[in-house]
Amino acid sequence: MTDEAVLGVIGGSGVYDIDGLDNTRWVKVETPFGDPSDELLTGTLNGQKLVFLPRHGRGHRIPPSELNFRANIHALKQLGVTEILSVSAVGSLKEELPPGTFVVIDQFIDRTFAREKSFFGTGLVAHVGLGHPVCNRLGDRIEESLKELAIPHQRRGTYMVMEGPQFSTMAESELYRSWGCDVIGMTNMPEAKLAREAEICYATVAMVTDYDCWHTDHAHVTVDAVIKVVVANAGKARALVASLAPKIASRQGACSQGCHTALDNAIMTAPAVRDPAMLDKLAVIVKRALGPSA
Numbered sequence: 001m002t003d004e005a006v007l008g009v010i011g012g013s014g015v016y017d018i019d020g021l022d023n024t025r026w027v028k029v030e031t032p033f034g035d036p037s038d039e040l041l042t043g044t045l046n047g048q049k050l051v052f053l054p055r056h057g058r059g060h061r062i063p064p065s066e067l068n069f070r071a072n073i074h075a076l077k078q079l080g081v082t083e084i085l086s087v088s089a090v091g092s093l094k095e096e097l098p099p100g101t102f103v104v105i106d107q108f109i110d111r112t113f114a115r116e117k118s119f120f121g122t123g124l125v126a127h128v129g130l131g132h133p134v135c136n137r138l139g140d141r142i143e144e145s146l147k148e149l150a151i152p153h154q155r156r157g158t159y160m161v162m163e164g165p166q167f168s169t170m171a172e173s174e175l176y177r178s179w180g181c182d183v184i185g186m187t188n189m190p191e192a193k194l195a196r197e198a199e200i201c202y203a204t205v206a207m208v209t210d211y212d213c214w215h216t217d218h219a220h221v222t223v224d225a226v227i228k229v230v231v232a233n234a235g236k237a238r239a240l241v242a243s244l245a246p247k248i249a250s251r252q253g254a255c256s257q258g259c260h261t262a263l264d265n266a267i268m269t270a271p272a273v274r275d276p277a278m279l280d281k282l283a284v285i286v287k288r289a290l291g292p293s294a
Ligand SMILES: CSC[C@H]1O[C@H](OP(=O)(O)O)[C@H](O)[C@@H]1O
Pocket: 011, 012, 013, 014, 055, 056, 064, 087, 088, 089, 090, 184, 185, 186, 187, 188, 223, 226, 227
């Protein structure tokens, strides 16, 4: 099932389209969890099947707390996506990460509180592991591309996920700095958790757009400043996706870290008491782990 790689790209703020694809088509996808943020763009890039989803919808219609993360991940799963590259704008919490730096995220602190965080629920309970919340095989490929393209980057980093939509207070920003977080944003959770439940490799390349509000020598973050940096770095983001695509095409077999088998030993509910309606609703998610007739 994961033998053929399909690369999903979730475009964040300022990234509402993707160019250079062949055989493109915007596809409307329905899910049991409601509507995804927009239609999904399918095509091929350098020989690799690719599906693109603008996280906030084209034109940026949807704020972080109202994103239907479950529908977005479910739609990508339905289109066969096996690895997701999340491209996100973030604020920097460290002096040594100036705007324009790309960070290959490897950890998250999830401080969101107003979002649906699981596909599972009463009648079908599951607990997936999240010690390594991103796929390091995919992270390694991203790092290779960043090196080849000479894009300034940091290989690892902790992304603090806040609820938003307002930016942080100075006290909050200093608190997250004291926790050792590298960058801050509003969107990557529960996205990463749901990708794990859906057995899709997930990795984030976070583009630093500002110094949040803690830095005394820099103006506090504004939307204008964020978008200016995203636009200035759009070429690098495009080049990254183009370079990553053939690396995904040539990857061998299922994820060695276990992303593609995350539901093995994760489903708690005894077969006899599993809710048939939940099994039906989650069929796309649990088909590999429980078999098509579960
Ligand atoms: C426009 S700044 C705030 C906005 O940008 C980031 O979104 P994304 O990860 O989709 O690039 C941040 O998390 C906020 O949603």
